[in-house]
Amino acid sequence: MTGSGPFEIPDHIPVTSTSQRLVLNRRGSTVWDVETSAGRVAIKLGYPSQTHAWTALAPAREGAILQELGSSAVTYGEWDHGTWNVQPWHEGTDLQELWTSHRTRGGLADPPVRDALACARALAELHDKGLAHGDVQPAHLILDAEPTRATLIDLALARGVQVPEPFDFPYRGCLVHYESPEISRRVLEDGEAVPTREADVYALGATLFMAATGWRHVEYPDDASRPEQRRAIVNGTHRLVNVTGMLGALINDMLRYHADDRPTTHEVCKTLEQAAA
Template sequence: MHIAPLSPHDPTELGGYELLGRIGHGGMGQVYLGESPGGEPAAVKVIKPSVVDSDTRLRFAQEVEILKTIWGARIAALLDADPEADQPWLATEYIEGLDLSRHVASHGPLPSLLAASLGATLAEGLATVHKQGLLHRDLKPANVLLGPNGPKIIDFGLAVFAESSVSLTAPNTVVGTPSCMPPEQANGEKPLTPAVDVYALGAVLLFAASGHLPYQAANIHVLFHQVTDPETSPDLSGAPDELVPLLTSMLAHQAQDRPALDDVVQQCRAVIEAQGFKVAQARRRLTSHTATPTPILDDLLPMTGAPTVPMAPTGMPDDGAASAVPSGDPGTESTLVLPPGGPEPTPTLIDHPVPDPEPRGAAGQAVATGPEPAAEPIPAPSATPAPGPPVKGRSRRSRHSVQARITAQRLREVYAAGATF
């Protein structure tokens, strides 16, 4: 994830969170990387002063209340918020990694095995949201973060309660991302149903597997026409053949023709198992392929005066205390800061396809088989040097040192002008 230094005009603290840099922005707000007094990283979303009015506050307060309601392993959790502050803000769990849009732009589309794993994971996450009586309404590649513990869904700013015809949207206006928006949402129909998120998930999976969305146009009016025209089919070019039937049904023009999320999970499982893998194996491969842990927090402010500790011959601190050691599994947390990419995971038998011990013919009898075809190649994480041994007493940075503050101020002044947002 790209982090730009704070500008001289940015706040340095909100609600007790120290702000370290910019990680995103939109028409209404700015998102900062923050840190709690106890060192917990957070994504701190702030409404821009230029757009703070009663309607904005009401919508922001609704987002906060919805985030309080939502729970689930695939949802970025709410940490704290104050919609009544002079600058309304909320803090959510920080997921260190690229969003799906940037990952595909940098590394290309996902192989079908990994795209199916992503589909099963996100469908299960959305089903949890729907069970709580909510709709996301704005699922898109940029709202799927690929973290070290798997993908997570973010940004519930447009979320609404299902079966509700009440909206904060002004009459005759449509909010959302047109390229991932189902026809009924683009037409402004109320109330919306869970099928809107099924359609958006289909658009996300198409993008993950092919690198493009179902409809594309330079003109927003042309794009809306494509989305709402029942005679214009979504562009599924480049999608793997084994995913085309599922994508076709998820992107159906009529909401009632789309599958339920439980069916999406089962069809994704079928694609995974047809390639000789178990679902859990595919999930691990997806995380290994997409997770990009980097010592971002340490780069923002340098460590000063870090003490050294005599090391025992084993490479561990010579104090008799146990220290955390990285496991090599990108889904496992460690107290050590790893170099970019992390260590190469050690291959295990569980990460290989599970062959049928006795292939059967159509009538159930055993059949002779030739050489087993190779499984679809999955890019492995790039190898990096192993991290050095942990050092006792080494803090990630000196929070309150004068030198750190001076360095931070220089970063803001020197690089703010060249920041991308």
């Protein structure tokens, strides 16, 4: 165990900062927002967490995926406690924060359809490139206001391109609040699973529901263990989708229990485009 961080940026990472700000330190990841003479970048440092060793490899795995997707500005490598990557900073606000003023618990949420459409388009673009994200959640969707567009970040768990063997690791699920029943079932049975586009659609539905209402899509105690959370997803039904209009109906379709019953990302986009017109 290397400790809980946050960790300073190692000297050998090829970035000369003019200023830096700690953004995040949790679950085996320290993230810095760094200003350089060439622009603003994010620097991610991975290290073993209290529950997972793979978090140390996640930044390099993400860096390799981003390079395969054509991001020439991304670099990655190893440091004393794990791996790192440097990537362009994405301006904007994450979906959970952006919808704070629209969110209501127990009432009828009515968030902007254009934001949901931007998120769906970002996921559809990734799917069109042959990848499944594997970790769709509100914090991983960054939205710009003008024009409304979304960037899907944190691709460390994605599948669909070759990753160098030293930095690869099995997929053992994601933040359980957004897991589909089939992913939760496989993790409970086998300890690992394979991300799919259908599971991403389910996760996007759970993401929109969480951002709009503040509730997890499946009910379980806040202190429930991860196996208990997954069993609730596998055995239970999701909460009533109390989001108004077409968006609520669409979220309900995205949260269908069986993968084949869910719409594709392009079908989700088409429905949202019609509503936004």
